[in-house]
Amino acid sequence: MGTQVKDVIVKPDAPSTLLLDKHADYIAAYGSKKDDYEYTLSEYLRMSGIYWGLTVMDLMGQLPRMNRQEIIDFIKACQHECGGVSASIGHDPHLLYTLSAVQILCLYDNVDALDVDKVVEYIKGLQQEDGSFAGDKWGEIDTRFSFCAVATLALLGKMDSINVDKAVEFVLSCMNFDGGFGCRPGSESHAGQIYCCSGFLSLTGQLHQVNSDLLGWWLCERQLPSGGLNGRPEKLPDVCYSWWVLASLKIIGRIHWIDKAKLRSFILACQDEETGGFADRPGDMVDPFHTLFGVAGLSLLGDEQIKPVNPVLCMPEDVLQRIDLQPDLLS
Amino acid sequence: MHGRVKVKSTAQQEEEKRKEREKKLKIYVAARDACFSKRKEGIWDEGALQITQQLLSSNPDFGTLWNYRREILMHLETVKDEDEVQKIYEAELSFLESCLKVNPKSYGSWHHRDWVSTRLPRPDWARELSLCDRCLSLDDRNFHCWDYRRMVVKMSGVPVDQELAFTDRLIGSNFSNYSSWHYRSTLLPLLHPESPELPSPPRSSLPPSPQTHSHRVCEEQLLKEYELVQNAFFTDPNDQSAWFYYRWLLGRAEREEMISCVFVSREEERVSVAFSRPVNAQSVGLLLVLDGLPQRVEWRSVHPRFKHSPVWICDLPPGTVSDITNEHNLTVHWMEKHTHRDCALYTGRTESWCRDSATDQELFRSELSVEKTSVLQSELQSCNQLQELEPLNKWCLLTIVLLMRALDPLGYEKETLAHFQTLKEVDSTRSAYYSDLCSKFMIENTILKMEYAEVRVFSISDKNLTTLCHLDQLLLVTHINLSSNQLQRLPPQFAALQCLEVLEADNNSIENLEGVYHLPKLEEVLLKNNKISSLADLQPLASCLKLKRLDLRGNPVTRVANVESELAELLPSVSDLLL
Ligand SMILES: [Zn+2]
Numbered sequence: 001m002g003t004q005v006k007d008v009i010v011k012p013d014a015p016s017t018l019l020l021d022k023h024a025d026y027i028a029a030y031g032s033k034k035d036d037y038e039y040t041l042s043e044y045l046r047m048s049g050i051y052w053g054l055t056v057m058d059l060m061g062q063l064p065r066m067n068r069q070e071i072i073d074f075i076k077a078c079q080h081e082c083g084g085v086s087a088s089i090g091h092d093p094h095l096l097y098t099l100s101a102v103q104i105l106c107l108y109d110n111v112d113a114l115d116v117d118k119v120v121e122y123i124k125g126l127q128q129e130d131g132s133f134a135g136d137k138w139g140e141i142d143t144r145f146s147f148c149a150v151a152t153l154a155l156l157g158k159m160d161s162i163n164v165d166k167a168v169e170f171v172l173s174c175m176n177f178d179g180g181f182g183c184r185p186g187s188e189s190h191a192g193q194i195y196c197c198s199g200f201l202s203l204t205g206q207l208h209q210v211n212s213d214l215l216g217w218w219l220c221e222r223q224l225p226s227g228g229l230n231g232r233p234e235k236l237p238d239v240c241y242s243w244w245v246l247a248s249l250k251i252i253g254r255i256h257w258i259d260k261a262k263l264r265s266f267i268l269a270c271q272d273e274e275t276g277g278f279a280d281r282p283g284d285m286v287d288p289f290h291t292l293f294g295v296a297g298l299s300l301l302g303d304e305q306i307k308p309v310n311p312v313l314c315m316p317e318d319v320l321q322r323i324d325l326q327p328d329l330l331s
Numbered sequence: 332m333h334g335r336v337k338v339k340s341t342a343q344q345e346e347e348k349r350k351e352r353e354k355k356l357k358i359y360v361a362a363r364d365a366c367f368s369k370r371k372e373g374i375w376d377e378g379a380l381q382i383t384q385q386l387l388s389s390n391p392d393f394g395t396l397w398n399y400r401r402e403i404l405m406h407l408e409t410v411k412d413e414d415e416v417q418k419i420y421e422a423e424l425s426f427l428e429s430c431l432k433v434n435p436k437s438y439g440s441w442h443h444r445d446w447v448s449t450r451l452p453r454p455d456w457a458r459e460l461s462l463c464d465r466c467l468s469l470d471d472r473n474f475h476c477w478d479y480r481r482m483v484v485k486m487s488g489v490p491v492d493q494e495l496a497f498t499d500r501l502i503g504s505n506f507s508n509y510s511s512w513h514y515r516s517t518l519l520p521l522l523h524p525e526s527p528e529l530p531s532p533p534r535s536s537l538p539p540s541p542q543t544h545s546h547r548v549c550e551e552q553l554l555k556e557y558e559l560v561q562n563a564f565f566t567d568p569n570d571q572s573a574w575f576y577y578r579w580l581l582g583r584a585e586r587e588e589m590i591s592c593v594f595v596s597r598e599e600e601r602v603s604v605a606f607s608r609p610v611n612a613q614s615v616g617l618l619l620v621l622d623g624l625p626q627r628v629e630w631r632s633v634h635p636r637f638k639h640s641p642v643w644i645c646d647l648p649p650g651t652v653s654d655i656t657n658e659h660n661l662t663v664h665w666m667e668k669h670t671h672r673d674c675a676l677y678t679g680r681t682e683s684w685c686r687d688s689a690t691d692q693e694l695f696r697s698e699l700s701v702e703k704t705s706v707l708q709s710e711l712q713s714c715n716q717l718q719e720l721e722p723l724n725k726w727c728l729l730t731i732v733l734l735m736r737a738l739d740p741l742g743y744e745k746e747t748l749a750h751f752q753t754l755k756e757v758d759s760t761r762s763a764y765y766s767d768l769c770s771k772f773m774i775e776n777t778i779l780k781m782e783y784a785e786v787r788v789f790s791i792s793d794k795n796l797t798t799l800c801h802l803d804q805l806l807l808v809t810h811i812n813l814s815s816n817q818l819q820r821l822p823p824q825f826a827a828l829q830c831l832e833v834l835e836a837d838n839n840s841i842e843n844l845e846g847v848y849h850l851p852k853l854e855e856v857l858l859k860n861n862k863i864s865s866l867a868d869l870q871p872l873a874s875c876l877k878l879k880r881l882d883l884r885g886n887p888v889t890r891v892a893n894v895e896s897e898l899a900e901l902l903p904s905v906s907d908l909l910l
Contacts, residue, residue: 005569037352040359044393090367091395138398140442177516177579186481188474188513208609208639213768220764221571232472233509233571238333257764272337285335331636331822 006236007224008281014269018298020305022276023291024062027053030288031066046088047078047097049288051104056292058107058316059299059307072113075101082125083118084136094136095126095148102152106319111156120158123149131166132184142183143174147196150203151313154325159203168206171197179215191222191231195244198251199312202327207252212330216254219245227262228281238280239270243293246300247311253330260301267294267301362386370399375406384426391430391437401446413452420451428462435466441475445482456487471501472510491522506563512576515556523552548580554706556580561713564726568717574726581710581733586694590672592686592806593663594829597655597676599851600647602628603829604663604672605686605806609639616666617643621651622659634823634848641803642827655679682830689775689804690782707737725758732772740776747772766797766817778804787830792816802827802846809852814838819862821846836861837882842868849874859909860885866897873901880907 030053033039042049050071057063078086078101084093085101098119105111126134126149133145146167153159173185174197180189181197194215201207222229222245228237229245242263249255269282270290277286278294292314299309308317312327320326340348362382369379380403383396404423408416424447430440448454463480466473484494495518501511548556557580563573592605602619604612612630619626626647632640652659658678664671674685711734718727732750735743751769755762777791778801788810796816802824805811810833818839825846832852837859844863847856853875863869864887872878881902883889889910891897898908 035356037356037359040356041390044390044395086395092398094394136394136398138401138442138446140438140445176513178513178575182474183478184481186517187478188510190474205638213771217764218575220761223760225760232474233575234472234507254764257761257767259760262760279337280333283337285332285337287332289332 005224006230006234007226008228008237010226010266010269010282014282015271015273016265016268018268018303018305019271019273019276020060022273023271023278023295024057024060024065024276026276026286027057027288027291028062028065043088044091045097047075047085047100047104048087050074051100052288052292054104054107055315056288056295058319059292059295059309061307063107068108071104072108072110075104076113079114079118082137083115083120083122085114085119092136093122095123095133095145095152096135098122099148099152102155103313103315106155106315106323109319109322116156116158119152120156120161123152124161127162127167131163131168131170133167143171143181143193143200144183144196146171147200150200154203154327155313155323157323157325164204168201168204168209171200172206172209175211178218179211180218189218189232191219191229191241191244191248194219195248198248199327202251202312202329205328207328207330210252210330212252212254216249216252216257219249219252220254220257223258223263227259227264227266229258229263236281237266239267239278239290239297240280240293242267243297243300243314246297247314250300250311251329255300264298264301264303267297270294359386366396366399370402375403379403387439388426388430388433391434391440394439397439397443400443404447404450408450417452420447423447424451431466435470435473436475438475441479445479448483449486454486456483456489459483460487460489467501471505471508474510477510477514491518494518495522502559502563506566507570507572509572509575512572516576516579519548519552519556523549550706553580557706557710565717568721568724568727571726574730577730578733581707581730581737588668589670589687590663590665592684593661593672593674594682594684594686594806595652595659595661595674595676596682596830596851597652598681600649600652601644601829601851602647602661602663603642603644603806605642605803605827606665607641609637609641610643610665611639612643615668616664618664618666619645620662620664621647626651633826633829634846636823636845640827642806642829644829652676655681684807686807688782689778689801694775694804704738707734710734711738723753723757725754728754728757736772740772741779744776763797766795770794770796770798771800774799774801781808788812792835799825806830809833811835814857819843823848826850833857844868844871847871847875851875851877853878855880857882858886859883862886863888866891866894866901869898869901876904878902878904880909881905882909884909 054063054066057066075085077089080086080093082093085098086093087097101114102111102119105113128134128141132141133149134141135145149162150159150167153161171181174181174187176182176189178189180194182188182190182193198210201210222231222241224230224237226237229242230237231241231244246255246263249257270278270280272279272286275286278290279286280290295306296309296314299306300311309315310317310320310327311329313320362385366379366382366386380400383400387393387396404419407419411419424444427440427444427447430437434440448459460480460483463476463483466476495515498511498515498518501508560573560577560580563570564577586607589607590604591607594603617630619628628645628647630643630645632638633642633644656678659676661674661676662671672685674683676683711731714727714731714734718724718731721727728750732747735747748769751765754765773791773794773796777789781789787808789805789808790812792812792814794816796813796818799818799822805828807830808828809830811828811831812835814835815838818836818841820841820843821836823846826848828850830852831850833855834847834853835857837857839861841858841861842863848871854877856872856878859882863883866888868888888894894910898905
């Protein structure tokens with residue numbers, strides 16, 4: 001009897017140093033494979049893909065290698081009449097990609113490339129009577145979208161355009177017995193949603209509503225013997241969950257509750273020495289998503305080769321300083 | 332991309348794969364472009380359904396295509412009769428079922444099923460529920476399916492007890508099922524509320540979360556749950572799910588919202604107010620009445636870092652209470668909560684307060700509860716039995732600590748400390764968590780001891796403290812001794828110690844004094860052997876105007892050039908400086 005702990009084994013020959021140059025080359029080359037089948041299949045999330053790539057490049061001090069003008073023109077072409085932004089041309093607007101677009105434009109210090117007033121109108125229009133946000137006009141409700149809404153508005157300095165009190169009330173109604181948060185009221189806690197909800201409460205100045213000791217306990221219990229963190233009990237570790245758990249712990253002032261050295265070696269082991277980039281777990285295929293969260297995680301762990309990252313918005317701190325945005329963190 | 336193992340392949344294999352991908356790409360792009368152009372032309376026909384179906388079966392995350400399908404379906408609703416519409420939607424459901432079989436975790440597919448189910452002219456909720464049963468039998472942690480199930484349950488009015496029985500079944504077949512335990516935590520309070528005759532008024536239109544007061548469970552049901560959880564952790568003591576659930580079951584009701592303390596000082600002409608939870612006094616409607624007259628005062632939190640704080644301060648208009656021969660009556664009203672607290676300042680007294688202490692409120696009967704002692708006692712017995720079998724099981728040890736705190740925090744102090752020591756050894760990854768939790772419990776015990784002794788001295792030296800908490804409970808403390816611990820900072824919350832005169836914190840690792848901020852009575856600060864390295868770190872002390880004595884021996888800052896003259900300028904009130 002006894003549960004087998006679900007975990008991976010980090011092999012002794014796994015990478016143990018940070019291969020920044022390889023990662024930069026990997027990301028720089030990624031966008032040039034436009035005729036690739038896999039690349040085309042991921043078109044539905046292109047805007048977020050660009051945000052992942054550019055943010056990790058900026059964190060590594062390599063943003064100038066990306067094609068600024070092409071990207072800005074692309075974003076402009078993705079804004080729709082309603083104000084929302086789509087993942088790519090021909091796709092429908094959605095809050096997920098509206099946030100990504102605004103994040104990218106903040107990196108480039110060029111938010112006016114979008115019609116900002118229309119973006120604000122779009123977001124405002126997606127707030128429901130109970131305070132929640134739909135992801136788009138088709139009405140899917142999720143606390144992720146509450147985060148997207150307030151994060152976008154915070155970056156634009158327009159937080160007061162929605163009913164913040166109602167929005168907070170909804171997010172708090174998704175708090176669970178373990179102190180975590182799920183997608184909707186009654187949904188199970190999940191590290192990704194906890195990140196969104198603690199980030200949301202940070203941006204709305206309501207972090208005191210979090211039961212930090214209880215939630216922090218649940219979060220630090222995500223660390224497995226391999227050093228990696230999972231997103232829910234009894235799940236495998238993953239670089240992206242490592243970021244969501246770590247960032248949440250940072251937001252609620254409990255980052256010291258995990259073993260940082262062990263997590264660092266897990267993240268480093270997820271690098272691909274040949275191609276550059278990070279995978280979800282050691283030995284898997286790399287992608288820009290896990291590459292960003294790997295690098296951002298190492299930044300939160302204090303790696304000085306990388307720019308400091310903001311745990312709430314997953315953007316370089318210097319970018320947020322430029323727009324004078326400092327989300328609350330608990331101490 | 333998740334869980335895709337990187338496979339080594341030969342150059343020839345690579346070339347074959349490349350060719351195949353090229354072919355697939357052509358087909359895909361052609362289909363996608365066909366979809367986009369049909370949609371642009373406003374074509375909402377069966378052909379469009381077919382081509383989006385083809386694309387979505389391999390790429391269900393392509394959200395725009397689901398949107399297009401919804402447009403088509405809505406159009407068909409307007410041109411077909413009800414039976415035909417019913418058939419079209421049923422076909423849609425079976426298409427979705429095949430998508431979910433291939434990719435059971437696609438947000439897009441689940442949301443579309445949600446959408447279709449609510450538009451179906453004659454919904455078959457029983458079929459939907461059995462789909463959930465099947466899906467959860469394949470993966471009992473699929474949160475998309477759980478969420479869909481909750482929607483179905485709500486729409487079709489499945490009774491709560493039937494759902495609870497469903498979790499019984501799942502847990503019965505596999506205790507290690509966090510999702511089911513979670514679901515129970517949302518169902519139980521609905522089925523067995525703590526006080527059924529007194530349903531608490533809903534705070535809003537939303538269902539209350541299991542974290543809130545109204546979501547406690549009645550005692551009879553609690554006993555049954557204890558039994559179920561014990562079965563689980565005796566069967567598999569390392570399964571965390573049951574332990575998380577158990578900690579919630581043992582949790583105590585939320586603290587009553589109230590003003591816990593009002594303190595008034597003649598000399599500073601200042602009122603300090605402590606609340607049972609952090610509030611924003613500027614927005615909750617706080618009213619100060621002095622001798623029957625409402626006062627126009629400005630409330631500020633104890634530290635500018637806090638917009639929400641458990642302690643707020645205001646200055647009285649000059650001269651209102653300074654004459655010691657006058658008696659005054661103060662009332663602080665918390666309008667939003669319809670509650671208030673009075674405080675009388677008698678003739679000849681320099682200060683006064685009125686409060687519910689931590690002991691009055693049984694604040695630290697831990698986070699655990701009010702449940703009958705005998706019940707907790709027998710729970711402790713069971714855990715002790717398990718611990719004998721599994722002496723190094725961290726879940727069991729931690730639970731024992733929590734139960735001991737619920738029963739008798741001071742009486743079990745020694746055992747608690749020993750258990751924490753073991754916890755740090757068997758689960759060294761989380762040793763910082765255990766250190767902080769242990770610090771919290773030691774601080775609680777020290778507050779209890781201080782209050783039983785009816786003194787205003789808080790002394791907790793040499794206890795391996797790594798963090799400070801409950802500082803809002805120390806509003807009246809005049810002397811604090813934190814020496815010989817492992818503290819790294821005196822955090823902003825420390826500014827709640829509005830009566831503090833002497834601060835002893837020798838032999839720690841303090842590098843940050845942010846919280847030693849505007850403490851009006853503070854005269855003596857002893858910080859020998861800490862890690863204060865720069866004058867900037869000492870800046871907060873400059874706001875404590877009565878500071879006379881400062882001991883900085885054994886800190887790196889003492890080696891800064893011209894430290895003495897710099898300090899004389901920074902802290903002009905200090906006459907007794909030890910470097
Ligand atoms: Zn991942």
